[in-house]
Every structure is written in C-alpha cells, then in structure tokens.
Amino acid sequence: MEREEILAALEAKLAPLEAQRKRELLLAGAFLLLTPFWAYLLLKAFQAMGARGLGSLWALLVAIPPGLTLWRLGVLRSTLKWELTKPLAEALGFTYLPALGLPQAEAEASGLLPRADRYEGEDLLEGRVGPFAFRSGDLALYRKVRTKNGTRYQRFFSGTLYRFALPFAFPQEIRLAPQGAGVRAGGASPALVLGFLAVFWGLLIAGLLFAEGEREGLPLVVGGFALLSLPFLLYGLSLWKPRAGPKERVVLESGAFERLFDAYGDQIEARKLLTPRVQEALVEFRQALGKPFWAAFRENEAWILVQGRNRFEPNLFxxxxxxxxxxxxxxWTKDLEEARRFLEAMGLFLEAAKRGKGGG
Structure with missing residues (x-):
C-alpha cells in the first residue's frame, strides 16, 4: 500500500482523536493551574484542624492533581499508539505490539548491552524490509541505586535494538561502536568513576601533606578517602562482567570513519570487510540516523543498537x-530504510568478494 493510501485510510480517525487530544490537554492545564490553590486550601484546612506533623500526608494530597494529569496523558499516549501507530505499521506490512518489547534474553544475545539491574522493553516491531527479516524494540536499562531513603532504579541507557536476519554470512564477527564509547553501550559505571576519583583525590591530598611535612594527618586522610571510595568501587565492579566477542580495536584508513567509529574484530578479516566503500556506507548510515549506534555483525545476523530513540512516542502538543x-x-521508517540500504550494499560487496571481485 502506498503512503498516500495509508494516510487516506486513517483520515476518518483523525477528527475524534484530535478532539480527544485537545480535551485532555485542556484538562491537564486546568489541573496544573489549580494545584497551587488546592495546596493552599489543604494547608488552611490542616491549620484549622490543628493538625501538626502531617507534612507527608499534605504532600501526598497535593500530588493528586499532577499525578492524575500524568496518568490521563499516559492513557492518551497509549490510545494514539493503538489507534494510529498500529494501523500505520500494519499497512506497511509490519507487526506492531506497543506493550511488548524484545525479550531480555534476546536483547542480551546481541552482546551490545551492558549489565543492568532492570530491563524494560516496549514497542515490538517486526516484519521485512527489502530482503531482510527483522525484529526490533525500544528498551531502557536501569541500575539499582541505594540512598538513605531506600533503593531506587536509575535509568542509564535507552535506545532501539534491531535484529536483522541476513541472506549472506560474515566470515568473522565484527563490532562497531561510537568513537571512544566502548564496545558495549552505556559507558563506564558512574559509581566506578566516582570511586576512582575518590582514590585520586585522596592520593593527591596525601601527597601534598607529605610534601609540606604534615605527616600526622596522613593516616586520617588516606583512611577517610579509602572508606569513601570503597562502596563506589565495590558497586561499580559488581556491574562489570567480561565482554564476549572481539575486543581488539582495528585501525582503518578513513579519517571520516575513525572520527565516528571504533571497529573491533580480527585485524585481517575486519580490513577485508571494512573496505573504503563499506566505511563510506557506514558514515552515510550514521549521518542519516543522526544518532550514535553500536553494531555487531556475525554469521547470518546483524544487530544495530541506536541510542536515545523512542520511535513511536506521539507528540501530544x-x-x-x-x-x-x-x-x-x-x-518510523527512516531507520529501517537506511539500514536496508547499508545492508544491501554490504551484501553486494560480500558476494563480489566471494567471486574474487571485491576489495578496496
């Protein structure tokens, strides 16, 4: 079905959904505007009753209008996904399930995700683009953070993971990562970084004290910074696990490629595959996406993890x-079309290389 036909088929749904969108936004605005008056009236009521020490209850009651607003807007987002996004996806020949995502085990099989204490997935989209079958989903990764008020989960990475089945095979596994970001997404653990900073500052201050002859305070400084750094170091190390797949970085000739990517894999095989033409295709792919991405190519699969994507979130305003x-x-289709063009170019190169026609 052509895009014009798809849009025309959904035109009948636009008017009622637009009326619902305006109504919900007006209600949201009214709730937020009334919140200060609601808080003032509650405060006066508590004072009139002589209630003291009920600050937590007052804060809970004040939060009712904003909480109700967020809930209603969330319902509106879900409605738009089901009423607009799902029919659009199905008209393109895809299967779209907003509430589901890639299973955690499948996502971790890519080898591109760092260790996380909690995994969330949504917006499962699958189908075919050109000759390639694919599955994809939006995901978010969380770390457990302990505070004086308890334990909470802090999101440290979000993105979209694509899994493509290929009609050709890669002779060796190759990984790509944004320049300087590491072979897996997420970067270094903030806790680990803080721990090493604490050690660094402790040693620096101890060195200054030693140079000034103030040696009496050295045990206190060293011991204090050691205790300060220990929880961060232990927590950061608990998040680390050995990285599977290629770790050796491959240096290539293209300056444009090297400014955007780090390549990992067998030195000889990676240079055979990542020819100047393939590097140029990867640079164009990165520029078209407009976002950093990680990739793994092995056997008959290609995994692409795009950072910071939320493909199907409708703009309520x-x-x-x-x-x-x-x-x-x-x-919604840009990533898939760009990936198709790149994978087709790489497939043509591999076929040519098998016939002895490939190369730089």
Missing amino acids: RPLNQGTLATYLRA
Whole structure:
C-alpha cells in the first residue's frame, strides 16, 4: 500500500482523536493551574484542624492533581499508539505490539548491552524490509541505586535494538561502536568513576601533606578517602562482567570513519570487510540516523543498537492531521530504510568478494 493510501485510510480517525487530544490537554492545564490553590486550601484546612506533623500526608494530597494529569496523558499516549501507530505499521506490512518489547534474553544475545539491574522493553516491531527479516524494540536499562531513603532504579541507557536476519554470512564477527564509547553501550559505571576519583583525590591530598611535612594527618586522610571510595568501587565492579566477542580495536584508513567509529574484530578479516566503500556506507548510515549506534555483525545476523530513540512516542502538543501522520510515517521508517540500504550494499560487496571481485 502506498503512503498516500495509508494516510487516506486513517483520515476518518483523525477528527475524534484530535478532539480527544485537545480535551485532555485542556484538562491537564486546568489541573496544573489549580494545584497551587488546592495546596493552599489543604494547608488552611490542616491549620484549622490543628493538625501538626502531617507534612507527608499534605504532600501526598497535593500530588493528586499532577499525578492524575500524568496518568490521563499516559492513557492518551497509549490510545494514539493503538489507534494510529498500529494501523500505520500494519499497512506497511509490519507487526506492531506497543506493550511488548524484545525479550531480555534476546536483547542480551546481541552482546551490545551492558549489565543492568532492570530491563524494560516496549514497542515490538517486526516484519521485512527489502530482503531482510527483522525484529526490533525500544528498551531502557536501569541500575539499582541505594540512598538513605531506600533503593531506587536509575535509568542509564535507552535506545532501539534491531535484529536483522541476513541472506549472506560474515566470515568473522565484527563490532562497531561510537568513537571512544566502548564496545558495549552505556559507558563506564558512574559509581566506578566516582570511586576512582575518590582514590585520586585522596592520593593527591596525601601527597601534598607529605610534601609540606604534615605527616600526622596522613593516616586520617588516606583512611577517610579509602572508606569513601570503597562502596563506589565495590558497586561499580559488581556491574562489570567480561565482554564476549572481539575486543581488539582495528585501525582503518578513513579519517571520516575513525572520527565516528571504533571497529573491533580480527585485524585481517575486519580490513577485508571494512573496505573504503563499506566505511563510506557506514558514515552515510550514521549521518542519516543522526544518532550514535553500536553494531555487531556475525554469521547470518546483524544487530544495530541506536541510542536515545523512542520511535513511536506521539507528540501530544502537535495537532493530528495528514501532515503530522506523514511526519510520523517518515520518522518510523527512516531507520529501517537506511539500514536496508547499508545492508544491501554490504551484501553486494560480500558476494563480489566471494567471486574474487571485491576489495578496496
């Protein structure tokens, strides 16, 4: 089905959904505007009753209007996904399940994800693009953080993971990562970084005291910074695990490629595959996405992890019309179209290389 036909088929849904969107935004604005008055009236009521020491109850009651607002807006987002995104995806020949995502075990099989204490997935999209079958999902990774008020989960990475089945095979596994970001997403643990900073500052201050002859305070400084750094170091190390797959960085000739990517794999095989033409295709792919990405190519699979994507989140402040739907449609299919072009180019190169026609 052509894009114009897809948009025309959904036109009948736009008017009622747009009316619902406006109504919910007006209610949200009213709730937020009334919150200060609601808080003032509650405070006066508590004072009139002579209630003291009920600050927590007052804060809980004050939070009711904003909480109700967020809940209603969340319902509106879910409605738009089911009423607009799902029909758009199905018209393109895809299967779209907003509430589901890639299973955690499948996502971790990519080898691109760091260790996380909690995994969340949504927006499962699967189908075919060109000759490639694919599965994809939005995901978020969380670390457990302990505070004086208890334990909470802090998100440290979000993105979209694509899994492509290929009609050709890679002779050796090759990984790509944004320049300087490491072979897996997420970067270094903040806790580990803080621990090493504490050790560094402790040693620096101890060195200054030693140079000034103030040796009496050395045990206190060294011991204090050691105790300060220990929880961070232990927590950071608990998040680390050996990285599977290639770790050896491959240095290539293209300056444009090297400014954007680090490549990992067998030195000889990686240079055979990542020819100047393939490097140029990867640079164009990165520029088209406009976001950093990690990739793993092995056997008959390609995994691509794009950072910071939330593909199907509707903009509640944008009117629902044909222009908005066309924009959504372009945004939702852009990654897949660019990946298809790149994978087709790489497949053609591999076939040519098998026939003895490949090379730089």
